[in-house]
Amino acid sequence: MSMVLFASVVRVRDGLPLSASTDYEQDKAVQESKRHLKSLSKKLGHFPDRCTLRIGQYTINFTSSLGVGYMMVCTESYPSVLAFCFLDELQMEFIVSYDTNKINGAVRPYSFIEFDNFIQKIKQRYNSPRSLTTKINLADMQTEIKLRPPYQLSTSDIGTLNGFANFSPHKYKGIAPNQMLEPVTLAGIISCMLSLLCGALNLIRGVHAIESVLQTEEEDLNCIVAFFIGTAACFYQCYLFTFCTGWRSLKAFLSFALICLCNLYLYELRNLWQLFFHVTVGAFATLQIRLRQPQGKAPDYNV
CATH class of the missing domain: 3.30.450.50 (Longin domain)
Incomplete structure (x- = not known):
């Protein structure tokens, strides 16, 4: 019973x-x-x-x-x-x-x-x-x-x-399955949209670089790789901001490092304002990922 x-x-x-x-x-x-x-x-x-x-x-x-x-x-x-x-x-x-x-x-x-x-x-x-x-x-x-x-x-x-x-308090320091993140802020939404924009710009430039290779074979293949890695890093930052995963902060910093390295390699193909925009957006997105932590028990949580 x-x-x-x-x-x-x-x-x-x-x-x-x-x-x-x-x-x-x-x-x-x-x-x-x-x-x-x-x-x-x-x-x-x-x-x-x-x-x-x-x-x-x-x-x-x-x-x-x-x-x-x-x-x-x-x-x-x-x-x-x-x-x-x-x-x-x-x-x-x-x-x-x-x-x-x-x-x-x-x-x-x-x-x-x-x-x-x-x-x-x-x-x-x-x-x-x-x-x-x-x-x-x-x-x-x-x-x-x-x-x-x-x-x-x-x-x-x-x-x-x-x-x-006899329980180790360090055992459950990680993120629990299906744990939710704190509510989205306006700054977080803006950072996510800017990251998507940067990713789209990198993707477009990467596609144009491929077309240039096919037509003239003068484009540096490494630049194409840099554009697409930059695209993936920007989109991955949006993913990290949206979903709760393990080691989010570390992954966010690694993504930001990739964005910086890609823009450093693409230095000759972009002006200073473009480089500043991409790196600043990457830093801003990293900060927002760091600030949006897994949700603890809310003050009105009754279960």
Whole structure:
């Protein structure tokens, strides 16, 4: 049977439990899953902000935001969309109920025990999916999960040492699959359009150079190569600005270096203003790629 078995709210910086659902479950496998949940809660700050860990026939899902983590244990067959909608509702209610100062000032476990009542109510509601009325939220969550799926942890990822997670904080420094970039700025749009323009100009000059070779055979073949490499570098900068890939900044600098080298080689075929325009656009595009970073958790992110 698909159902939510346990849920808790913890403080990210030290794993202090702030509230949790009442636990009547004595099954050993469930208790083992809860032990893993407690281990994870100690190291939430080292994990991506949305993760899933499968432990046998049970699944641990958790999210974190604004210094608070929301965790749950459910059966393996429980839909991921419902699980993260459940955590989303926990987060929204908790944020409304308690301010940051109160959360940071908590010194005892389960300081917000009165929140347990809400956890129990929402748990009962999500264990009867037919009674749910949040169809729009479910659709939104389905889209969100497709765009940025939860990271799939494994027991080998976290390890256990005396019941505490043994996780390297450097492991997830890279860019997650399908991670989105920050919103496009006007300067970014302008840089992308100028890069396309420079790429088109290089392409046109390259085509004309090929025609010249075919007709007179006097054109330097290396110039043709330089024009097309410049075209590829400009278009690739547009790609880097638009899509989230690994090592974006390094790739952007390498593309800019190619643009500079190509224009240096084409020095005799272009005047100073043309060279200045191409190099300046390349530098501007590189800057915009560097400034448009992968998106962290937005202030209004509720999942």
